[in-house]
Amino acid sequence: MGRQGRMKIGIVLFNLGGPDSLAAAEPFLRNLFSDPAIIRLPVFLRLPLARWAAKRRAPKTRAIYAKLGGQSPLLANTEEQAARLEEAIAEKGYDAKVVIAMRYWRPFAAEALNRLKDWGAERLLLLPLYPHYSTTTTASSFRDWDETCRAARLRKPTKRICCYPLLKGFLRAHQEILFGALKTFPKSETPRILFSAHGLPERIVKRGDPYPKQILQSAAAIADGMNLKSLGLEWRIAYQSRVGPIRWIKPYLDDEIRQAGKERRSLLIAPLSFVSDHSETLVELDRDCRDLAKTSGVPHYARASVLAAHPFFVEGLAAEAARVLEGGGGGGGGGDAARLAPCGRLCGWREEAV
Secondary structure, rough: HHHHHHEEEEEEEEEOOOOOOOHHHHHHHHHHHHHHOOOOHHHHHHHHHHHHHHHHHHHHHHHHHHHHOOOOHHHHHHHHHHHHHHHHHOOOOOEEEEEEOOOOOOOHHHHHHHHHHHHOEEEEEEEEEEOOOOOOOOOOOOHHHHHHHHHOOOOEEEEEEOOOOOHHHHHHHHHOOOOOOOOOOOOOOOOOOEEEEEEEEHHHOOOOOHHHHHHHHHHHHHEEEEEOOOOOOEEEEEOOHHHHHHHHEEOHHHEEEEEEEEOOOOEEEEEOOOOOOOHHHHHHHHHHHHHHHHHHOOOOOOOOOOOOOOOOHHHHHHHHHHHHHHHOOOOOOOOHHHHHHHHHHHOOOOEEEO
């Protein structure tokens, strides 16, 4: 550990955010649809459309969160991850404070920035809780952070980790969770593992977004590390949570569930792009998809848990943070930047004064 260990390091965890009340559902959606990374239209068209879309979708969204006790569990989950990460970083000798910056609901980037300013952070490390880079998630959060820093006239040396689809701790945590989930199936069954990720409109991928390539990287690495082929287990990737009439990347999760029902094949769903529980796991996967599996004839449907604050995952993030702080490349997941070719130059790092 070098000079960084004696400095006050502010680590910013980025995540999507979620409504903290049913009344917050509509403004949350308005913030989401106002993001130019989500609706790529000029501002004079995007903002009125965002207001209309938020109002139209709000009743359905409120109904979803009503099933979760009236609010999203994402913040509480992220706070637990932040606390465990801060402990792991401290064990490596760093004086670090981990704060949360949500993209579409509280705590926003400005709140995270104020906490770090009050604490006296000397350097910053930006760390998304999106393992796979996308212009709609990581890039949007980074842009929001940069704009917030410029507005506050904050200039601190900053490093950023863009993604970690092959991070050892990320992969090991998934493998341990999946081995445990497989034990819940009867010994006579060979379930198909569906690695489920949040969908993305096709047009965004055609513009060069590396997200689906990184999803494939992670799924293949997890499967290889578990020797699924030698165990006679098949795996596939499927995408969930699509909205609206536009074309989204395939295969769709609901189509894969129906196909498994036709084949009378049991399913184990492994949330790959989600590291925390929220509506997409607790409602869409645990309720809606489970109901679809039952009506489609899937013999046994199970969902593996998200990584949350799994020790392997937290230690992997802490080790990657330490490596980058000491001068390693950001987002390499063990330093092998060549394995992250889909992200290109985005996996590099540089000292910045934002």
